[in-house]
Amino acid sequence: MNLEVILFAIFALVCISSSILMVTRRNPVISALFLVVNFASLAGLYLTLNAQFIAVAQVIVYAGAIMVFFLFVIMLINPAKEKKFLEYKPQLKIFALVIAFLVFVQIAYIIFIAHPSNDVTRDVAQSVKAGTVEQIGRQLFTNYVLPVEAVGYLLLSAAIGALVLAKKKFQ
Amino acid sequence: MQIPIEYYLILSAIMFSTGVAGVLIRRNAIVVFMSVELMLNSANLTLVTFSSYLGNSIGQIFVFFVMAVAAAEAAVGLAIIIALFRNKLTVNIDEINIFKW
Numbered sequence: 001m002n003l004e005v006i007l008f009a010i011f012a013l014v015c016i017s018s019s020i021l022m023v024t025r026r027n028p029v030i031s032a033l034f035l036v037v038n039f040a041s042l043a044g045l046y047l048t049l050n051a052q053f054i055a056v057a058q059v060i061v062y063a064g065a066i067m068v069f070f071l072f073v074i075m076l077i078n079p080a081k082e083k084k085f086l087e088y089k090p091q092l093k094i095f096a097l098v099i100a101f102l103v104f105v106q107i108a109y110i111i112f113i114a115h116p117s118n119d120v121t122r123d124v125a126q127s128v129k130a131g132t133v134e135q136i137g138r139q140l141f142t143n144y145v146l147p148v149e150a151v152g153y154l155l156l157s158a159a160i161g162a163l164v165l166a167k168k169k170f171q
Numbered sequence: 172m173q174i175p176i177e178y179y180l181i182l183s184a185i186m187f188s189t190g191v192a193g194v195l196i197r198r199n200a201i202v203v204f205m206s207v208e209l210m211l212n213s214a215n216l217t218l219v220t221f222s223s224y225l226g227n228s229i230g231q232i233f234v235f236f237v238m239a240v241a242a243a244e245a246a247v248g249l250a251i252i253i254a255l256f257r258n259k260l261t262v263n264i265d266e267i268n269i270f271k272w
Contacts, residue, residue: 008174012182019186019209023193028202035205038186042212049179049223054215054231061238066208066245073249074201077256088196096195104188108181116224117175126226135228136235144232151239158243165250 007048014041028074032067039063051131179220186213200252200262204245211241
């Protein structure tokens, strides 16, 4: 047992349990807070994968900006509590759980058929180099400069669209 | 000892199917949105895993773009939810049926 395995186990456990708690809690504020925990543990997982820039961006963008936005909207409209899980129609529950299980089985089947660890061996020095801000920034502003510009326009149009939608009652 | 790549992929698959279950079970539009964010993040985890194991930074660049799209989606989606709440005074997706006739 070295440190890498222990860290992976802790973060994976926190990640799975917080995502399940987020889906099952009835109060949306508590759901949002569990989602923040989930994003933070994902940032830890990114660090175990040597992706430093993405880990920092995860904390700043997701756990910071997006979740504050979600909490702000939840507190603004203060929705009523949902029904308990047992009070839902049984067809809905069974349908949802079966679909989720089928999706999981499909993905797991593909992973085990493809068996990627046969083809992939991790070169730690290479992966540390790939995750640095220097490497990602160089790629973003040389080979991927057009997508970066497009994403800028996307964010601008999304901000304008959000303003227009939330400004007044739409008829 | 090195962690096999399958562990990360199965973790991401578990997160994705939890998100699917959340989208289908929950009736609160905001929680449905949060489940969609969970699914986006599990896809991000897969991309970062392959990027790290292959020693290639292009997967992480893709994650950067996914984050930008998720931010845009959250802004527009929550604005739609606010507009709906002004009209209907509810965010329960069973009661929002203004496109039905």
